[in-house]
Amino acid sequence: MKRIILLVTLILFLVPAILLATEEGKLIIWADDTRAPIFKEIASSYTEETGIEVDVFEMTMDDITEQIVTASPAGEGPDFVVGAHDWVGRLVLNGSIAPIDLPEDIIEQFDPVTIDAMSYGGKLYGVPYSREGVALLYNKDLVPEPPQTWRELVNIAKELTDTSIPQYGFLVEYPYPYNCFPILSALGGYVFGKNPDGSFNLNDIGLDSVGMILGAELIDWLIEDGLMPEEVPWETMTGLLSEGHLGMVITGPWSVPIAEKGGVNVGVAPIPDICGQKPKPFVGVSGLMVNAYSPNKAIIQDFLLNHYITNEVMMKIFEMDPRPPAYLPTFELVKDDPVMNAFAESISNGISQPNVPEMSLVWNIWAEAMTMIGNQTMEPYEALEEADMKLEEIMKGNE
Amino acid sequence: MEKKFRKYILKISIFAMVDALVLFFCIMFILNDDIIISSIIFVVTILLNWLGFSKKSYPLRYLLPGLTFMIAMVVVPIGYNVYISFTNYSTGHIVSKDQAIKNFMNREYFPENGKKYDYIAYGTPESLKYLLLHSENDEDTLVDMEGNVLDFNEIKHSYDDSGFPGNIDNFYVLDQKEIFKNIKELQNLKITYLNGWLRLGTLREFYYYIPQYTYDSKKDILIDNKTEKIYRVKNAQFVSDDGEMLDPGWTEVIGFQNYIRLLTTEKYRKPFFSVFLWTIEWSVLTVFFSFVIGLGLALLLNDPKIKMRKFYRSLLILPYAMPAFISLLIWRYGFYNSDFGLFNKILNSMFNITIPWLNSPGWARFSVILTNVWLTFPYMMLVSLGALQAVPGNLLEAARIDGANGFQRFRKITFPLIMISIAPLLIGSFATTFNNFTVIWLLTEGNPITGIGNVSGATDILISYAYKLAFIGKAGNELGLSSAVAVVIFLIIVTISVLSFRRTKVLEEVADEL
Structure with missing residues (x-):
């Protein structure tokens, strides 16, 4: 009697368990909480068209980049991950993502910077959908007309800055190289040189290039003149901005809602020219990447070519996540939003933020050099030259 | 009888449910080629069943849950950490060799x-x-x-x-x-x-x-079918004769190399010792000051002459009761910020001075200790209060009759007596502070920097230094190296703890003589 009961219960629990086993022939997408809802929409319309199921799982970005490395080779990974282009280098190094073959005429329909951003070692590893970068955000009540030149910008900054309130005319998040880069790059500063094939030349580090040093000097003067504190963390910047005590700031679309919540009359303009040269902000790109171990190569290709890279889908993504589309036919259709268009104009001069895994080290050492410049321990040329030298040593493999 | 039978059926069904679930996981793991995990789970379940139904195993039933948790939460992580420190686990070397080859075969x-x-x-x-x-x-x-x-x-x-x-x-x-x-x-x-x-x-x-590739398992080489290039195994990666490396590489055991690297590379070794010294300073100063303040307050609050003791006590416990994650961020951005922080605003308006609380190495070290003492003294006060209750009143009374003054009574009777119970707690507190990643990371992230390209900042303690080491590799994570640092820290703490507990034994003997 007892044994029979035992057996029956056992069987009752085993049957559904076996039915739960994973199946091939359907797509799995991993996306973070802001992108998952978008891709759930897109997935359902693909299922309607083809009858092929698509599951979208919501995970944090860190979980995605960490888990795909170990889950994919074990056959438990997704077919696609939705992510930022700066993952590409690291994921390629770990063998997690596979190159994507797209016909030339389709690649031409994307903003070249975004394709550049998603490429590694001359191969394309992701299909972009949006791009973003920094521009000059200004408070229309304090700055009625955005400045056209750096000189005008400095003059406005001098007029508005009053540290006793405190109020600042112009800020850039400091010492963060990402935010400072437009100023550093305008006169020719760069991070890595390029090989003839378009890949980054890790032995040509441009932290000590003349343009970079001159750009750092410009920021250093603002600090020396008391127009900018020696350190501007995110909290300080957003605090001043939303309280209406900040005239202009170099920042991205993510700061617009914060300013608007504080009741600020927000305007966005391209960052003013420096000595007649256009500042070049870093462009960040979001897109789809493909698991190197996926068994569904044909479905993936079909999903990309016949569904994802179409005006309807790209439009749907834009509606749910209003950042400048990377797919140019869609971008043409949505150009009339002034804020988005200003950001798009600013990043149209931009360059893709390097996606090599070495970049995380560069960010650190670069920020350290900027800190030393900001707290007046070192002159820009000293700090940047030392940073450059340290990086060159590491790249050569001497620790 | 009826009731007993029902109980028995309930027991059997619960076991059956658990067993079925386990069987399901076993099958899933076998399907995923994880035979080791599968068999571990299987053996553990059989053990559990034996425990549940055998009379002999009765005492073990109470011991085993604790043992299991200890193994799962302490022994396994430490073992895994030690294992990782002997491998080249890092970005580009995360998958196994079979998986890497499978990746190449897939191309x-x-x-x-x-x-x-x-x-x-x-x-x-x-x-x-x-x-x-x-x-x-x-x-x-x-x-x-x-x-x-x-x-x-x-x-x-x-x-x-x-x-x-x-x-x-x-x-x-x-x-x-x-x-x-x-x-x-x-x-x-x-x-x-x-x-x-x-x-x-x-x-x-x-x-x-x-x-794209053919793998020759006998020679252990990879041949590119397009260019006919040959890639040989070197440092857990396929490398061609002209130095081209194929990604991904794989994880392999490399012996003591991480430890040797730590000791021989100037860039790691030099900060290691200065960071070690600062970690000791930070722990000793924190424990000392928080204990002195905590004990002092406890002595005050233990005095029946003071009114509203309960009120003061609850007020003083606040720093301990508040989640440190929040209060630390308030200290960092609200108090210490050099432009908008409360401290500098007050100092600026009253004396017209500005202090770089977190921006200069000396001040930053002072600030992190100050904040940590603020976080820790309520704990010290609490344990001291508890210990003070255990000091027998008649001893103090006798001392007073013998003509000992207040300080002598404290020095000769109260202090030695409470140290018996508090000394081990101080050692515990020392070990916690030694590894208090949260406070350092939320306050300064180890900054201010000591120079461009230096791995360690001025307030980095060993554990935050280890964390930073994990991410400063040329191309991403250096988890193997970082694990080696963690193992070294573990050994240091074990040594310090063992030595200190020996000393507290001496204290106990003192107490016996009293």
């Missing part, structure tokens, strides 16, 4: 002027039977679902009016929806062709692909 290329084929599928809605492949220049090819090329003329077929083979072997042409239903079968189809194979390239076409 194929589409040759220049490679062929593409349309296809027509024949079968029933439930399954595919034949494919007719068609390309512009070639003759049509008929294949079955095993990938064999068939002779079109040997199989019965009929043409419809337009001259199109609408029926083969009594199977009809499937429409797209029907094909997509069987997409799994279609995707797995590989038709051997020349040097490679035809497989589904998009849903509507077959492409000719050539595998």
Whole structure:
């Protein structure tokens, strides 16, 4: 009697368990909480068209980049991950993502910077959908007309800055190289040189290039003149901005809602020219990447070519996540939003933020050099030259 | 009897449920080639069942849960950490060698002027039977679902009016929806062709692909079929003779190399000792000051002459009761910020001075200790209060009669007595502070920096230094190296703890003499 009961219960629990086993022939997408809802929409319309199921799982970005490395080779990974282009280098190094073959005429329909951003070692590893970068955000009540030149910008900054309130005319998040880069790059500063094939030349580090040093000097003067504190963390910047005590700031679309919540009359303009040269902000790109171990190569290709890279889908993504589309036919259709268009104009001069895994080290050492410049321990040329030298040593493999 | 039987059935069903669940996981793990995990779970479950039903194992039933948790939460993580410190686990070396080879075998290329084929599928809605492949220049090819090329003329077929083979072997042409239903079968189809194979390239076409690499398992080399380059194994990666490295590499055991690297590389070694010294300073000063303040307050609050003791006590416990995650951020941004922080605002308006609380190395060290003392003194006060209750009043009374003054009574009686119970707690507190990553990371992240390209900042303690080491590799994570640092820290703490506990034994002897 007892044994029979035992057996029956056992069987009752085993049957559904076996039915739960994973199946091939359907797509799995991993996306973070802001992108998952978008891709759930897109997935359902693909299922309607083809009858092929698509599951979208919501995970944090860190979980995605960490888990795909170990889950994919074990056959438990997704077919696609939705992510930022700066993952590409690291994921390629770990063998997690596979190159994507797209016909030339389709690649031409994307903003070249975004394709550049998603490429590694001359191969394309992701299909972009949006791009973003920094521009000059200004408070229309304090700055009625955005400045056209750096000189005008400095003059406005001098007029508005009053540290006793405190109020600042112009800020850039400091010492963060990402935010400072437009100023550093305008006169020719760069991070890595390029090989003839378009890949980054890790032995040509441009932290000590003349343009970079001159750009750092410009920021250093603002600090020396008391127009900018020696350190501007995110909290300080957003605090001043939303309280209406900040005239202009170099920042991205993510700061617009914060300013608007504080009741600020927000305007966005391209960052003013420096000595007649256009500042070049870093462009960040979001897109789809493909698991190197996926068994569904044909479905993936079909999903990309016949569904994802179409005006309807790209439009749907834009509606749910209003950042400048990377797919140019869609971008043409949505150009009339002034804020988005200003950001798009600013990043149209931009360059893709390097996606090599070495970049995380560069960010650190670069920020350290900027800190030393900001707290007046070192002159820009000293700090940047030392940073450059340290990086060159590491790249050569001497620790 | 009836009740007992019911209880027994309940027990059996619970065990059955657990066993079934375990069996499910075992099967899943076996399907995923994780035979080791599967067998561990299996053995553990059998053990559990034996525990549940055997009379002999009765005492173990109470001991085992604790033992299990200790093994799962302490022994296994430490063991894994030690294991990782002996491997090259880092970005680019995360998968196993088999997985890396599988990755290379998976790579194929589409040759220049490679062929593409349309296809027509024949079968029933439930399954595919034949494919007719068609390309512009070639003759049509008929294949079955095993990938064999068939002779079109040997199989019965009929043409419809337009001259199109609408029926083969009594199977009809499937429409797209029907094909997509069987997409799994279609995707797995590989038709051997020349040097490679035809497989589904998009849903509507077959492409000719050539595998990019061939692996020679005897020689352990990888050959690129396109360029005929040979890649040999070097440092857990395939490297060609001209130095080109293929990603990914794999994880392998490299012995003591991480430890040797830590000791011989100037960049790591130099900060290691200065960070170690600062960690000791930070722990000793924090424990000392928080204990002095805590004990002082406890002595005050223990004095019955003070009114509203309960009120003060609850007020003083606040720093301890508040979540440190929040209060630390308030200290960092609200108090210490050099431009907008409360401290500098007050100092600035009253004395017109500005202090770089977190921006200069000396001040930053002072600030983190100040904050940590603020966080820790309530704990010290609490334990001291508790210990003070245990000091027998008659001893103090006797001392007073003998003519000892207040300080002498404290020095000779109260202090030695409370130290018996507090000394081990101080050692515990020391060990916690030694590894208090949260406070350092939330306050300063180890900054301010001590120079460009230095791994450690001025307030980095060993554990935050280890964390930073994990992420400063040339190309991403250096988890192996970082684990080696963690093991070293572990050994240091064990040594300090053992030595200190020996000392507290001495204290106990003092107490016995009293």
